[in-house]
Amino acid sequence: MKSFKDFMKERVKEYYSSTKIGRDFFTAPELDRAFGMALSDHLYQLIHDMSSPALLELGGGNGSLAYDILSTFKSKYPNIYPHLTYYIYESSPYLLALQKERLKEFEGKVFWTCELIPLEGVIFSNEFFDCLPVHVVKDGKELYVDNGKELWGPISDERISLFLERMNYKDKNHVIEVCLECLDFLKAISQHLLKGYHLLIDYGYTSNEMHRYVEGTVVGYKSHKVVKDIVKEAPPFDITVMVNFSAVVEYGKEVGLKTVYLNNLRDFLISSPSFLEELERLSLSQDSEDIERLxxxxxxxxxxxxxxKVLVQEKVSS
Ligand SMILES: C[S@@+](CC[C@H](N)C(=O)[O-])C[C@H]1O[C@@H](n2cnc3c(N)ncnc32)[C@H](O)[C@@H]1O
Structure with a gap:
């Protein structure tokens, strides 16, 4: 018998050890380069006054986001591009090889790391936190998996109970997902940010929106379809869970990360000049590829x- 958290961790690791992004689901950078262009505009605002800024992307996928960001900085922000260093933190050797291939033309500009490194700049991610495994709890019990069956048992880690108390989650009928690894990551991000920001993009909810997800938010994906029974399905398939943004904001305060922006992705995208320019240009074009991109x-x-949602946290002393 193992906790659902350990089960999810195994499945996610196995999945990314052999699967390209796009086979079972699309991420925004895989949909279109305008996402990376928009993110670059925002990143520029955060780092433009730093002398040698670094960008560290958590979970680089196929390398598309890094490619689009580096291309945008090179063409649109040539003042800062020569001083910029780009790092990718990646655990999958399979995806790391894809990233290296995709980013060949940026050799010497982009580096890979299997641990966080101290830097001035921005540590950021798109659809990374939703991969981190969660403890699933309901009414004082935790979910376990045993040979394709779900069982409820005792809470395995006292930090889970402290989390529920701190977030004031008392509803006995509500399935709550507790991502202790997210909190550990947040702490590590803060420790490694000498100066700068943490920027997180993912699907998720705030405590005020939790009532929409009484049964929890864990989902499995295989071939662009939702997996019906996660614990019985034959691997590999992806398991994701919505990010609890209220928890990231709350625990961020404790580790010296002050929330300076929290908004939905739509507003974030349309406040980027590059994204708006692309939208306008594509909507005037008759070219078939442009119509598809639109x-x-x-x-x-x-x-x-x-x-x-998009969350930006500034490193302050804790
Ligand atoms: C859903 S993909 C997102 C990829 C990319 N950011 C995008 O938007 O296309 C998740 C990425 O995070 C990586 N990843 C997942 N868990 C990780 C972990 N614990 N440590 C490092 N990388 C991880 C995966 O290998 C993959 O590259």
């Missing part, structure tokens, strides 16, 4: 726009 940008704004 439809992908609309998908990003409409179907991801509200589900995804």
């Amino acid at each position: 439809s992908r940008l609309k998908t990003m704004l409409v179907s991801m726009g509200d589900r995804f």
Whole structure:
């Protein structure tokens, strides 16, 4: 018998050890390069006054986001590009090899790391925190998995109970996901940020929105379809869970990360000049590829726009 958290960790690790992003689901950078262009505009605002800024991306996927950000900085922000260093933190050797291939033209500009490194700049991610494994709890019990069956047992870690108390989650009928690894990551991010920001993009909820997810938010994906029974399904498949943004804000305060921005992805994208320029240019074009790209940008704004949030936290002394 293992905790659901250990089960999820195993499945996610196995999944990313052999699967390219796009086979079972699309992320925004895989939909269109305008996402990376928009993110670059915002990153520029955060680092433009630093002399040698670094960008550290958590979970680089196929390398598309890094490619789009480095391309945008090179063409649009040539003042800062020569002083910029880009790092990717990645645990999957399979995806790391794809990233190296994709980013060949940025050799000497981009580096890989299997641990966080101290830096001035921004540590950021898109759809990274939703991969981190969660403890699933309900009414004082925790979910375990045993040979394809779900069982409820004792809470395995006292930090889970402290979390529920601190976040004031008292509803006995509500399935609550507790991501202790997210909190550990947050602490490590703060410790490694000498100066700068943490920027997190993911789908998620705040405590005020939790009532929409009484049964929890864990989902499995295989071939662009939702997996019906996660504990019985044959691997590999992806398991994700929505990010609890209120917890990231609350625990961020404790480790010296002050929230300076929390908004939905749509507002974040349309406040980027590059994204707006792309939208306008594509909507005036008759070219078939441009028409397809316009439809992908609309998908990003409409179907991801509200589900995804963007959080920016500034490193302050804790
Ligand atoms: C859903 S993909 C997102 C990829 C990319 N950011 C994008 O938007 O296309 C998750 C990425 O995080 C990586 N990852 C997942 N868990 C990780 C962990 N514990 N440590 C490091 N990387 C991890 C995966 O290998 C993969 O590259």
